[in-house]
Amino acid sequence: MSSKQTADTELVKRAQAGDKRAFDLLVLKYQYKIIGLIGRYVKDSHEVMDVSQDAFIKAYRALDNFRGESQFYTWLYRIAINTAKNYLLAKARRPFDGDVASSDNVGEHGQYDQVDMIADSATPANLLVRDQLHEQIFATLEKLPIDLKTALTLREFDGLTYEQIAEVMGCPVGTVRSRIFRARAAIDKEVERILGHRS
Secondary structure (H helix, E strand, O other): OOHHHHHHHHHHHHHHOOOHHHHHHHHHHHHHHHHHHHOOOOOOHHHHHHHHHHHHHHHHHOHHHOOOOOOHHHHHHHHHHHHHHHHHHHOOOOOOOOOOOOHHHHHHOHHHHHHHHHHHOOOHHHHHHHHHHHHHHHHHHHHOOHHHHHHHHHHHOOOOOHHHHHHHHOOOHHHHHHHHHHHHHHHHHHHHHHHHHHO
């Protein structure tokens, strides 16, 4: 067990014993990751904060049910994703309209490296195509079924392993791989369509 896991386990045990300060420390440790995660699903920044707070409240109330069978942060991610899903369902199943990430960060993820290669020759035409690709990638991501979107964003933007994503999503690793493959295929199809129009 890593020192990070050991520290989390100790704080959880203290919080389960009634030490509210211990849970506050867990909130401080993970609040920005949870806000970032929920921000991929919820567009309005004020609502992101509300949904994030709701996720931590749910985690606190469910803390006695945490048995340490998974890592604390994957358990917390699962609660955060479910809270975001519930929020979106309460909004009458409208299409997702959250920003997944700043388009400036797209090139950091291997999935989208070809987008930035277009900008190597920074002609106005290439810059326009790059911007169109960024826009289409995120538009396609927003339209994906939530399970595909969740699996891909946890992998590409949070850097979780397939095993960790399986814990967060409560499904087998093979299902995670399939969802990520299908999500990438949908995005690749859109990238190829735009690049095809360019040639």
